[in-house]
Amino acid sequence: MGFDLQDLRAAVAGHGRVARVVIAAIRGSSPREVGAAMLVWKTGQSGTIGGGTLEFEAAQAARSASRHGLSHHALGPDLGQCCGGAVTLLTETYDAETVAVLDPEVIARPVSGPADMPMAIRRVLATARSQGVTPAPQLVDGWMIEPVHQPARPLWIWGAGHVGRALVQVLAPMPDLAITWVDTAPNRFPGDVPSNVTAVPAAKPAELVRHAPAHAEHLILTYSHTLDLDLCHRLLGHDFAFAGLIGSKTKWARFRSRLGALDHPPDRIADITCPIGDPTLGKHPQMIAVGVAAALMQPARATLTKKDLRA
Structure with a gap:
């Protein structure tokens, strides 16, 4: 699974500003994998990052604009969920203008790191181009990289x-x-x-x-x-x-x-x-x-x- 650009475009067209919440990293047990995402707007949402308290609170925070960028959650101690691991969520807001400029193949952007693309990200993208291998969703050196989902x-x-x-x-x-x-x-x-x-x-x-x-x-x-x-x-x-x-x-x-x-x-x-x-x-x-x-x-x-x- 990758960045579902088609779904995001449809949500923005139908609802205006839309927040996208994606699992950027996990440690231990998690209800969903890295790259799992949901879209949230004022009156609804689609997709899932695993349900339960994590998803409920993430959706509420995305709606209120109180949480954007990276956030870290220990599922047991912080949220009372049975999963014993921890997840890092990335919350970003999109509108018609920002969606229009997204790369149609691989979306790489800084979320907490330097504005200039780190060498590690350059290597991932170069390997993907030279070997025709789709990169896995991953958070590297403060940059989030996700392939655009293409039904196979x-x-x-x-x-x-x-x-x-x-x-x-x-x-x-x-x-x-x-x-x-x-x-x-x-x-x-x-x-x-x-x-x-x-x-x-x-x-x-x-x-x-x-x-x-x-x-x-x-x-x-x-x-x-x-x-x-x-x-x-x-x-x-x-x-x-x-x-x-x-x-x-x-x-x-x-x-x-x-x-x-x-x-x-x-x-x-x-x-x-x-x-x-x-x-x-x-x-x-x-x-x-x-x-x-x-x-x-x-x-x-x-x-x-x-x-x-x-x-």
Whole structure:
């Protein structure tokens, strides 16, 4: 996770001046990791640095402008939390002017150190550029450095019906997913599509398959079996990391036969997973979404696997 510049820009656009509170350093046990952040404005907040008393007091201080810059908190003695460690928080205030000049890749700024960039920070940035390695969020010599968050996993959701909407509600907050949501017309989508989800109305959705990245993951759950089949057909002729299809075992048996008739070999057809979801959770759209999302976000996996998602 890094500096979520998109979220900050959206918050500033909606609320004006916004305070950002980020965990800059930890010692011992902490409810969140370095780089975890929340945004705070006069009437609300988003994100989390771990909840509890630490978050409550940090939000109150950010709102009242009584705490900016670095602050140090012993979680047990100072706040009565069970975590036995200590955290250093950095609180900064942003508005439209200050957000506009932030670096789109790595944000490094002095918070308690010299105005001139220290050599240690220069080395971190030089290593990142020369080796293509994203630097970890860290507080070094009075400077805070954070990479700008870039979602790394493209996920294409085909269909904006009940299950598609439930999936987007569950998955949109996940920071690593770049979601493209496709259906046949603008009125197929709800009026409140999350700002970090790209909704794409297309009269012929299957024509968009060729534009999907080769490492994208796909969830197919449209209102039309004909369209589902066409999407499966197109995806089998296109590289993908995972393709999952909603439906029964009977539906998948018919699809396998029809895809075979379209000259797709059995081993290639087997690369599509159907059904998806956890059958023990039931068939309610939200339950399907929870089952699929749980498998999708397994931390031990870079991508979905048939074993994890097959019902």
